[in-house]
Amino acid sequence: xxxxxxxxxxxENPRNVGAMNKEDGGVGTGMVGAPxxxxxxxxxxKVNAQGIIEDAKFKTYGCGSAIASSSLVTEWVKGKTLDxxxxxxxxxxxxxxxxxxxxxxxxxxxxxxIKAAVEDYRSKQGAAQSSQGGEAVSAQVAH
Amino acid sequence: MPNSCxxxxxxxxxxxxxxxxxGTVQPFRPELSLFEVVGLPASFALxxxxxxxxxxxxxxxxxxxxxxxxxxxxxxxxxxxxxxLNEALAILRDPLKRADYLLQAQGVDALGENVKVADPxxxxxxxxxxxxxxxxxxxxxxxxxxxxxxxxDAAANAAVEKLGILLKTLPCSQSDAAAALLRELQFLDKLQxxxxxxxxxxxxx
Numbered sequence: 529x530x531x532x533x534x535x536x537x538x539x540e541n542p543r544n545v546g547a548m549n550k551e552d553g554g555v556g557t558g559m560v561g562a563p564x565x566x567x568x569x570x571x572x573x574k575v576n577a578q579g580i581i582e583d584a585k586f587k588t589y590g591c592g593s594a595i596a597s598s599s600l601v602t603e604w605v606k607g608k609t610l611d612x613x614x615x616x617x618x619x620x621x622x623x624x625x626x627x628x629x630x631x632x633x634x635x636x637x638x639x640x641x642i643k644a645a646v647e648d649y650r651s652k653q654g655a656a657q658s659s660q661g662g663e664a665v666s667a668q669v670a671h
Numbered sequence: 672m673p674n675s676c677x678x679x680x681x682x683x684x685x686x687x688x689x690x691x692x693x694g695t696v697q698p699f700r701p702e703l704s705l706f707e708v709v710g711l712p713a714s715f716a717l718x719x720x721x722x723x724x725x726x727x728x729x730x731x732x733x734x735x736x737x738x739x740x741x742x743x744x745x746x747x748x749x750x751x752x753x754x755x756l757n758e759a760l761a762i763l764r765d766p767l768k769r770a771d772y773l774l775q776a777q778g779v780d781a782l783g784e785n786v787k788v789a790d791p792x793x794x795x796x797x798x799x800x801x802x803x804x805x806x807x808x809x810x811x812x813x814x815x816x817x818x819x820x821x822x823x824d825a826a827a828n829a830a831v832e833k834l835g836i837l838l839k840t841l842p843c844s845q846s847d848a849a850a851a852l853l854r855e856l857q858f859l860d861k862l863q864x865x866x867x868x869x870x871x872x873x874x875x876x
Contacts, residue, residue, distance in 0.1 A: 559789075559791060559794040559795065559798065560787060560788065560789060560794070561787070561788035561789075561793070561794050561797065561858065562784075562786070562787055562788070563781070563782050563786055563788055563853075563854040563857045563858060564782055564783065564784045564786065564857075565861070566857060566858050566860070566861025566862070568794055568797045568798050568801060568858070570794075570798055587798070587802075589797075589798070589801040633784050633785065636785075636787075637787070640787060640789075644789070
């Protein structure tokens with residue numbers, strides 16, 4: 529099976545590889561895995577006080593398509609609001625990377641990872657707010 | 672259900688590839704489970720040696736040389752049985768595939784392409800194994816790789832043992848727990864492959 533040029537580009541020059549401190553209240557971490565191919569994916573976002581994703585990092589152990597899908601998503605989410613990030617669909621990723629049908633599940637994994645990261649961030653904010661009696665600054669976008 | 676020999680009419684025993692009375696190869700039966708094809712009871716606690724011997728014995732009887740002068744139908748039957756036996760050996764000798772086969776038989780798809788894992792503890796441990804592997808490869812730490820392999824093997828053996836308990840009585844009543852173990856085992860299996868590949872490539876440096 530041949531990879532598209534875009535997949536190869538992301539695979540050879542992955543963007544935003546790395547890790548953030550997941551204990552940081554401004555960081556959301558999403559971890560997902562696909563047992564069928566043994567892939568593990570971690571995607572992290574750093575959200576500023578305006579609720580904008582200002583940085584994103586990923587680490588993926590898996591095939592080229594899984595790496596490319598997560599690399600692409602970190603590029604896409606930077607500068608987006610959390611709600612905008614939640615609208616990313618695996619079909620957009622698959623289309624952009626020209627993934628063949630057998631690799632669609634890799635893009636699904638990347639969609640799940642970004643959603644999990646946003647949810648993690650939101651639950652942290654919710655926990656911080658309730659522990660401070662609801663007076664905490666909200667970095668959340670209305671949803 | 673063709674339960675008697677097409678040649679002599681004797682009742683067929685398991686495995687039913689041959690008539691035990693007259694030795695005639697029987698029509699292939701695609702509906703039989705892999706366990707039925709090899710003539711062993713469906714169970715997770717299967718002895719790989721017994722399985723291997725069973726398949727070898729049957730394959731000897733199905734060898735194409737024996738059917739060189741047989742008619743086309745008998746040749747086709749023997750080929751069909753033989754192909755299915757190879758499949759049975761490949762799946763049933765591997766604890767991961769055997770457990771998956773048993774769970775699938777009761778409608779549980781633990782490892783399908785669309786199955787996703789969100790268990791944070793499992794994902795975290797897999798991520799840590801992978802990061803450690805990456806560091807060891809970068810440091811060309813051969814001993815470290817071997818230690819990691821030993822550790823992962825122990826984790827895989829522990830998962831197989833736990834699966835053995837859950838799959839002791841079939842159908843498995845705790846299929847969610849068994850499916851979770853199977854997924855863990857699948858991750859460990861892929862990790863073992865990856866460690867082996869890393870060891871090979873570092874030895875070739």
